[in-house]
Amino acid sequence: MIKYELKCRGCDHQFEGWFADSAAYDDQADAGVIMCPLCSSADVGKAIMAPNIAIRRDSGPLDKAQMAAEVRRMLMEIRRKVEDNCDYVGAEFADEARKIHYGEADDRGIYGEATPDEAEELKDEGIDVVAIPWLPRSDA
Ligand SMILES: [Zn+2]
Numbered sequence: 001m002i003k004y005e006l007k008c009r010g011c012d013h014q015f016e017g018w019f020a021d022s023a024a025y026d027d028q029a030d031a032g033v034i035m036c037p038l039c040s041s042a043d044v045g046k047a048i049m050a051p052n053i054a055i056r057r058d059s060g061p062l063d064k065a066q067m068a069a070e071v072r073r074m075l076m077e078i079r080r081k082v083e084d085n086c087d088y089v090g091a092e093f094a095d096e097a098r099k100i101h102y103g104e105a106d107d108r109g110i111y112g113e114a115t116p117d118e119a120e121e122l123k124d125e126g127i128d129v130v131a132i133p134w135l136p137r138s139d140a
Helices: 022-031 064-085 093-101 116-124
Strands: 002-008 014-019 044-046 087-090 110-112
Touching: 002 022, 014 022, 022 044, 087 093, 093 110, 093 116
Parallel strands: 087 110
Antiparallel strands: 002 014, 002 044
């Protein structure tokens, strides 16, 4: 069993859900059968848990705008690390990930675009892929 902190996007209610495993959660989430106990909305997702986010203790709790800025900063950092360390393969991502997995291409980190279906197929084949929210660069 695995426990997730869940959050209703309708009323912001946060609650706990138990699932057989992460795949069971994904299945139920996809089927829209996870419902908010307060408002019965099925628009429920995993809550972002505080330990996953670096919060500056000295400045007190972050308000929503600060939190958004912090998350954005972390995503840009991830993007930079990925770009520095991985080869960009664009729309060939699924093919290339498969070739690396089966030893037909050099073992290296790659990034590119994949459709949700392609990502699902790769997971089914035991190939680790991570979907990253890809923010556009901004100098602002
Ligand atoms: Zn709700």
